[in-house]
Structure formats: C-alpha cells, structure tokens
Amino acid sequence: MPTPAGGRQHDDARHGARRAVRALRAAVVLLAAEGLLLVSLGVFLVVRGFGADTDDRGRAELGGLFAVVAGVVLWLLTWALLARRQWARSPLVVVQILCIPVAVGLLQAHRYGEGVPLVVVPIGVLVLIGLAGAYRPHQPTGPGGSSE
Template sequence: MGGTVPRRRTGIVSRVTIAPDPNPATLSWAVRLLRAEAVALGLVAAWLIWADLTADTVDLTSALLVTGFAVAAAVGLWALGGALAARKAGARAPAIVLQLMLLPIGWYMIQGGLGWLGVPLMALGVGVSALLVSPPTTRALGLG
C-alpha cells in the first residue's frame, strides 16, 4: 500500500510563507541615519547648554529657544527612528519633512562659506528621504 492511499489533509489552514526580508536594508539604514542625526544634534544641544551656562553676556530668551529647539529636534529624530524601526507608517512623513529641512540649512551654510558642511547635510537629507520613499521601505511599512 505504500503510496497508493491518498494523503489526508490535516486541517483548513494553508501554508503561510514569510517574506524573505522582513526588515529591508533601506528601512534599516534610514533608522540608523535618523538615530545618528539625533546623536549628532544631541551633542550640539549639549554644547549649547554648556555655552549658555558659561557665557559672559546672554540674551536668555534667545539662548533658551535655540537650545530648546536643538534638544526637541534631537528627541524627535530619535523617536521617529524608533517608530520607523517598529514599522509605524505614520512616522514616515514627519521624518521626510525633517530631512527636507536640511536642504535650506545646507544651502545657507554654503552661502555662508561652510560648503564643506552644507553639501553633506543636503546630501544626507536627500539620501534619507530617498531611503524612506523607496519601494522596499514602503512595502515594509504597509503603505504599498
């Protein structure tokens, strides 16, 4: 009887295949770069706090606003990186907006003679935005 009896089906559930790449490289790199930006901006914020505390004369309101903006942006970038790592689709648009904000910042740095810093910042903004809108990232976030 070996092989002559039809094999019985063992249930109503069909086989499920898991995507071969559950975390695409584009999403992983976007998260890494967002977190790196958050760390870099956190270091700038720490320097601003030190400068605020050791300055001889300070316009306190302006100093606190600039420092607070740097701290908030660092925390926001870190949180967006975490949300994207957890595949929260709603985090993609704010992350892209923050990356596109690097374009005017980089442009004004170039105009001010800091092209060595402005050009890489602009490239970073465009690069991370491209990673966030790439098809593998879009599929991983359930948007496409």
C-alpha cells in the same frame, strides 16, 4: 532542472525584501546619528549659554533646549519607522526636506562643513526610505494577513 512554478518570483521577492530591510536599517542608522547630533548640539548650546562671552543667555538656552527636544523627537520617529509605523513617514520626510533649504543657505555662506552633510544625509535618508518601500502602503501578507 526546471524551476517550480513561481520559484524565480519567490526568490526575487525574497531578495527584494532583504534589500528593503537593509535600506531601512541604513536609514535608521542615519536618522539615529542625526538625532544624536541634534541632542549633542543642544547640550553644547545650553552649556555654552552659561559662559561669560554669551550676549543673550535666554536665546542660547532656548536654542539648545529646542535642539535637544528636536533630537529626541527624531529618535522617536526613527523608532517608529523601524517598527514600520505608517504615521512616522510623513514627519520624517518633512523634516528631511526642511533640511535642504537650510543646507543651501549654509553652502551659499561658504560653510561647507555644515552644509554638505546637511544636504547629503537628508537626501540619503529619503532615498533609503524609498528603497525600503516606505512610500507605498504595505500590502496584506495573505488571506487574513495584516500590513502591520
């Protein structure tokens, strides 16, 4: 039975859209986990900063506070990516790219437990965002359609 005109293209477009949504969801899960880890690390540093063995309490507290704020900002950017806000893409890409030199330094210091995830997760997020189509501008959906 012959396919109607545009039938195969329509199926391919739907399949591509489903794949893009799955990639976006996977990126959001990784980013949310990254944010949770940052907030947890920040809380740990703040609590540890009050310990008797801490040499510089101010530095420990400030580092912990910075990690908590960074985790919250990452969650906000993750929410914005899920809502397909175009302004959220650039900061997310920059944050992920900035993780890579830090990871290389950790790997060179033979701290593989921290270095390997810090390489794998950002690269995974960047690939998933790319698969979700977040690097190209959204096309209008049709006559009078809007990209957001």
